[in-house]
Amino acid sequence: MTLMTQTFTTYSDNQPGVLVQVTKDNNLLGKFELSGIPPAPRGVPQIEVTFDIDANGILNVSAADKSTGKENKITITNDKGRLSREDIERMVQEADRYKVEDDLQREKIAAKNSLESFAFNMKTSVQDDNLKGKIGEDEKMKVVEKCDQAIAWLENNQLAEKDEYEHQLKELEKVCNPIITKLYQGGTGSCGDQARSSAGSSTQGPTIEEVD
Structure with missing residues (x-):
């Protein structure tokens, strides 16, 4: 057996x-x-x-x-x-291979979700009424425009690879983080922290394919 x-x-x-x-x-x-x-x-x-x-x-x-x-x-x-026993062993080996592929797919989806969540949460944060008078219009528009660019890129690149999503996130952070850091320097928190926290929470939980 x-x-x-x-x-x-x-x-x-x-x-x-x-x-x-x-x-x-x-x-x-x-x-x-x-x-x-x-x-x-x-x-x-x-x-x-x-x-x-x-x-x-x-x-x-x-x-x-x-x-x-x-x-x-x-x-x-x-x-x-x-x-045969060999057939069963082969089926299990194939399942292991698919699991590796599923893990890679999960990482790609996590990177995509991180970028999407960061962009949406950062845009919402800088447009919050509580920041009126605390952030310049030019800086706010700079963040909003960069977030809109990232969101538009996501819509047009649904099948991008993990490193592409990560690159886009880094580019977005380059624009947003200095502005937010300067705004909250010495404070108790930052929109950047909120956006990153939201992004992280949205990607918890692995994603792999259906049993087939």
Whole structure:
């Protein structure tokens, strides 16, 4: 008997279920859904998928939500669909490879969210009525225009890479941070801190693809 387990998660907020597909040589052997996953931020649920193959080559694949214990499974019994130990090991290796790819995708989305949150929060901060008379119109417009440029860039570059998002954030910080630092020098806080805090909070929680 061969038993192998892999843990997956959700790729979107409040995702209610996942689809598990079993393939061999690009041929679909079977699929099933695990539904009823409690609403949660993406990346939080833990879905444990188990591959269990017996001495006769019959494969049982199960998926269970660790928080609720809800489970669903499928049995592959036809001769054509039976998988060897090597097949199962290959499937798990592929799952590991996809996990690495998912981690990279998650990092890219986190970088994108950081830029987006920083731009929106910084723009809102400098336009706050409480800053009237504390920041010059020229400086305020400089920040707003740079934030608008970053937001426009985001809209036109939805498929950019992680380093591109990070570069845009650094360029935005170069303009915004000196103005905000000067404004609040010696104070108890800064709009920059607020914007960065908001940006950080919006990216918590990993993002990886749906179980497939």
